[in-house]
Amino acid sequence: MPTASKLVAAVAxxxxxxxxAQTFVKYLPEGTPLGYFREITAAIGFITGWLVMGKLTRKGxxxxxxxxxxxxxxxxxxxxxxxxxxFMIKKSMRMMYDGPMEAVLGVFQLMFDYxxxxxxxxxxxxxxxxGIVAGLITEWAGKRWS
Numbered sequence: 001m002p003t004a005s006k007l008v009a010a011v012a013x014x015x016x017x018x019x020x021a022q023t024f025v026k027y028l029p030e031g032t033p034l035g036y037f038r039e040i041t042a043a044i045g046f047i048t049g050w051l052v053m054g055k056l057t058r059k060g061x062x063x064x065x066x067x068x069x070x071x072x073x074x075x076x077x078x079x080x081x082x083x084x085x086x087f088m089i090k091k092s093m094r095m096m097y098d099g100p101m102e103a104v105l106g107v108f109q110l111m112f113d114y115x116x117x118x119x120x121x122x123x124x125x126x127x128x129x130x131g132i133v134a135g136l137i138t139e140w141a142g143k144r145w146s
Contacts, residue, residue: 005142006054009071010046012134013053016126017045017075023126027117041079048075053135057142068135072127076118084110 021041025034052074056067088097088107097103118124 003054003142004145005057005138006050008141009049009053009057009134009138011049012137013049013071013075014042014046016072016130016134017048017079018042019130020076020123020126021079023123024118027120027123037083040082044079044082045075048078049134049138053138057139058146059139061136061139064135064139065132066135068131068133068138069128070131071135072131075131076127080111080114081107084108084114 018038018041021038025037028034048071053067053071056063056071059067084107087110088103091097091106092103097106118127
């Protein structure tokens with residue numbers, strides 16, 4: 001059922017996904033084609049905010065901080081998984097894997113490689129602080145409009 005807190009959470013985490021993707025772009029190798037990277041990450045943030053954070057409101061601001069961090073980390077996980085799957089499919093179309101099991105393991109290797117790129121202070125700051133702020137805004141909206 002649509003609620004104001006779900007909508008606010010979806011918009012807040014879509015914005016967080018877009019900002020995190022924008023911050024991540026400077027750590028990608030020079031000449032990497034971006035395509036719709038920012039927009040897809042924002043869409044993943046929208047869905048994550050709606051489905052996860054939107055349900056976890058009206059439990060207090062302390063719980064909102066925790067739920068905001070969990071939602072931000074889930075956003076990162078699903079974005080890493082989605083883009084790793086995409087790149088695995090691109091690599092498999094070029095016959096860069098010997099078999100299907102190697103391709104499946106390649107997804108996790110890509111997730112690990114891109115995940116290591118997230119372990120820099122400004123990326124961690126965007127994800128963690130953004131998750132906390134988005135969680136607090138969602139909690140405020142849940143209390144205000146419920």
